[in-house]
Amino acid sequence: MRTIILGANGQFGCDLTKAFRARGSEVTALTHQDVEISDVAAPEALWESLKPDVVVNTTAFHNVEACESEPRTAFAVNALGARHLAVASVQHRFKLIHISTDYVFDGAKGRPYTEEDLPRPLNTYGNSKLSGEYFIQAGAKDYAIVRVSGLYGAAPCRAKKGLNFVKTMLKLARERGEVKVTADEFVTPTYTVASAAQVVKLAESGVSGLFHATPQGQCSWYEFAEAIFRYTRTPVKLTRASSADFPAKVPRPRYSVLENKALREAGLDIMPDWTECLRGYLMETGELREE
Ligand SMILES: NC(=O)c1ccc[n+]([C@@H]2O[C@H](COP(=O)([O-])OP(=O)(O)OC[C@H]3O[C@@H](n4cnc5c(N)ncnc54)[C@H](OP(=O)(O)O)[C@@H]3O)[C@@H](O)[C@H]2O)c1
Numbered sequence: 001m002r003t004i005i006l007g008a009n010g011q012f013g014c015d016l017t018k019a020f021r022a023r024g025s026e027v028t029a030l031t032h033q034d035v036e037i038s039d040v041a042a043p044e045a046l047w048e049s050l051k052p053d054v055v056v057n058t059t060a061f062h063n064v065e066a067c068e069s070e071p072r073t074a075f076a077v078n079a080l081g082a083r084h085l086a087v088a089s090v091q092h093r094f095k096l097i098h099i100s101t102d103y104v105f106d107g108a109k110g111r112p113y114t115e116e117d118l119p120r121p122l123n124t125y126g127n128s129k130l131s132g133e134y135f136i137q138a139g140a141k142d143y144a145i146v147r148v149s150g151l152y153g154a155a156p157c158r159a160k161k162g163l164n165f166v167k168t169m170l171k172l173a174r175e176r177g178e179v180k181v182t183a184d185e186f187v188t189p190t191y192t193v194a195s196a197a198q199v200v201k202l203a204e205s206g207v208s209g210l211f212h213a214t215p216q217g218q219c220s221w222y223e224f225a226e227a228i229f230r231y232t233r234t235p236v237k238l239t240r241a242s243s244a245d246f247p248a249k250v251p252r253p254r255y256s257v258l259e260n261k262a263l264r265e266a267g268l269d270i271m272p273d274w275t276e277c278l279r280g281y282l283m284e285t286g287e288l289r290e291e
Contacts, residue, residue, distance in 0.1 A: 001025045001203070004050060004094075006035060007058035011164065012099060012148075012192045014155035016056055019196035023204070028052070032059070037081035038073075047092040054203050056097040057085055060129070063159045064103075067125035068250045074128040082132030086139035095142045095208075097199060102149035102187065102214075104130045107253030112218065114261040115147075115210045122251040133210070144202050145210045146195075149256055150224075153192030154284050165189065166281060169225050170234060178237035183222035185243055186255045188214040191277035193284065198263070198271055207266050212258035215274040227275060231282050233289040 003020045007013040008029030017029045028050055036042050037059045060078055061067060067074035082098055089096040103126035104119035121127045133145050156162030163171075172179045190213075198213045219227070222240050229236050243254060263269035272280075282288040 001053045002028075002051060003203070004028045004030060004046070004052045004055045005058065006030050006037060006055065007032070007060070009155075009158070010058050011153045011155050011157040012151055012195065013058045015153050015192040015196040016058065016199060019193075019200045020056075020203075023200055025054075037084070038076035040080075040084045043084075043088065047088055047094070051092070052094045054095045054097060055085065055089065056099070056199065056203075057082065058099045060099070060159070062101075062125060064123060064125045064250050064252065067128060068123060071124045071128070074124050075131065078125070078128035079131035079135060083135035083139065086136045086143070089140045089143065095144070095203065096136060096140050097144045097146060097203060098132065098136055100133050100145050100147045101126065101129050102147060102256035102258055103253065104133070104147070105253050105256055107255040110255050112257045112259035113212070114259050115212055116261070122253060124250075137210070142208055144208060146199060146202065146213045147211070147258055148190045148195055149214050149258055150187045150189040151192055151195070152189060152281060154281070155192075165221070165224065166228055166278070169228050170232065170287065173229060173234045173236035177235070178239065179225060180239045180241040180245065181222040181225040182243050182246060183220045183240040184254065186218055186220050186257055187224075188216075188218050188257050188274055189224055189278070190214045191281050193280060194272055194277050198269075201268055201270055202263075205266070205268055207268065209262060211262045212260045213263060213271060214258045214260065215271045215277045217274045218257040219274060224278075227278055228282075231279060231289070232287045
């Protein structure tokens with residue numbers, strides 16, 4: 001299988017590149033320097049010369065505050081970028097795997113969202129990503145849209161100054177000795193290594209459609225922080241906060257847990273429990289002190 005990873009030096013892109021290579025796929029790992037995804041003509045020569053079977057798009061303009069102040073860029077990258085790929089996937093006959101987000105939902109459901117639930121994004125980032133999904137559903141033939149949430153991986157998240165929630169918690173605990181975390185916002189944090197294995201499985205399965213691909217279970221950000229400190233034996237004073245304690249500049253869903261219904265029904269759900277994923281990440285990064 002010839003695979004192209006777009007955004008290959010990003011947090012998720014790094015693990016996707018490794019995961020496809022580990023399965024024997026011939027991978028071309030492309031970065032922003034190689035391709036500007038909002039430019040319709042830029043990748044044309046690549047499709048011609050590389051003739052990919054699969055293209056995985058992790059690229060995004062996904063700093064939520066920046067999307068709000070720069071909506072044109074958000075839509076150029078997250079919506080039109082996806083449209084360009086959808087058109088190319090038909091013309092050049094590749095399977096398009098596109099990474100999307102839990103932020104397409106408003107959080108009002110209060111129970112895990114399935115792929116059948118109606119999206120209602122609260123902010124520009126969510127709206128631009130949802131537009132990207134719609135362009136792919138309308139224009140591509142062989143595609144998998146993969147929604148993830150709260151990504152964390154060993155490679156730095158480029159849009160978040162190299163940080164993810166786990167790194168931020170450990171940094172704050174070590175610098176300040178105390179941390180206050182919201183206990184009334186719920187997610188399923190997603191380890192990029194586990195999600196990358198799931199994407200490879202999807203690519204190899206030949207199925208098409210919209211898929212939620214997060215670990216099993218759910219937690220509040222407070223519970224996530226509590227598990228991070230417990231597994232790493234980090235001494236810290238951890239306090240429960242409410243979302244009102246951290247007024248957000250941009251509205252975000254308070255509950256964005258995703259259920260992997262479509263994967264499960266296709267017999268393809270290989271995502272482990274979120275606590276197992278966290279231990280895997282802490283082991284990979286040398287932080288696990290549990291045993
Ligand atoms: N991080 C999360 O918590 C989270 C949660 C849910 C969903 N997601 C989705 O997961 C995906 C991957 O996130 P990540 O954490 O791996 O992000 P990341 O580390 O910021 O990586 C994003 C990659 O996309 C590239 N990129 C950005 N704009 C581009 C453009 N206009 N043209 C070409 N390449 C561009 C970046 O390169 P440069 O840095 O050089 O621009 C980087 O390589 C995104 O689609 C995001 O929407 C993320």
